[in-house]
Amino acid sequence: MAHSSFPYYTLGTIVHGLGRGGKELGCPTANFDENAVAKLPSSIYQGVYYGWAKLLIPDDNQVYKMVTSVGTNPFYNGEKKTMETHILHKFTKDFYGETVKIVLLGEIRKMTTFNSASELVDAIQNDISIANNKLDSEECRQYLTGPFFQ
Ligand SMILES: Cc1cc2nc3c(=O)[nH]c(=O)nc-3n(C[C@H](O)[C@H](O)[C@H](O)COP(=O)(O)O)c2cc1C
Incomplete structure (x- = not known):
């Protein structure tokens, strides 16, 4: 049996993307x-994943639900492989330069292209809803208490 890629634990610094995510x-x-992108195993590629995220910032000890996309963003004809995490929580500020820790627990779907931005938006909303449900399971919640997030 092939070795599973999950759980995949990593951490990195939050850098500026191309700025479309929030706006468009x-x-x-x-x-x-x-660096964090370069460390990814080749098995984690062109996909959308669910898991947990924690920001290493003062006064925020919470571990949040998240979805993470890994790939070249084919809808935007991207060439560079990126890893981007959307946290299922409404923040009022940006976290550029801060450290974020994540664990990827499984794949939701493969990253693909779409006919319009609104189709991509719908797909992302669906990913978020799938992640939200999966992460309520005991199987996923056990990762909240492990040493990685302590
Ligand atoms: C949950 C999720 C799913 C995504 N799925 C796709 C996808 O299937 N195809 C794609 O081209 N980009 C996908 N993206 C990436 C978006 O294209 C990307 O977030 C957007 O280009 C913003 O990038 P920027 O912050 O560098 O501007 C996804 C992003 C998220 C958060």
Whole structure:
């Protein structure tokens, strides 16, 4: 049996993306630095994943539900592989330069292209809803208490 890619634990610094996520798609994402992207195993590619995220910032000890996209963003004809995490929580500020820790627990779907931005928005909303449901399971919640997030 092939070794599973999950759980996949990583951390990185939040860098500036191209700025479309929040504005065009209504879905702000934390873009990981190149180093974190380079470390990804080849099995984690062109996909949308669910898991948990924690920001290493003062006064916020919470572990949040998240969805993460990994790939070249084919809808935007991207060439560079990126990793972007959308946290299922409404923040009132940006976190550029801060560290974020994540664990990817499974894949929702493969990253693909769409005919319009609104189709991509619908797909992302559906990903968020799937992640929200999956992460309520005991199987996923057990990762909240492990040493990684303590
Ligand atoms: C949950 C989720 C799913 C995504 N799925 C796709 C996808 O299937 N195809 C794609 O081209 N981009 C996908 N993206 C990436 C968006 O294209 C990307 O977030 C957007 O280009 C914003 O990037 P920017 O912050 O660099 O501007 C997804 C992003 C998220 C958060």
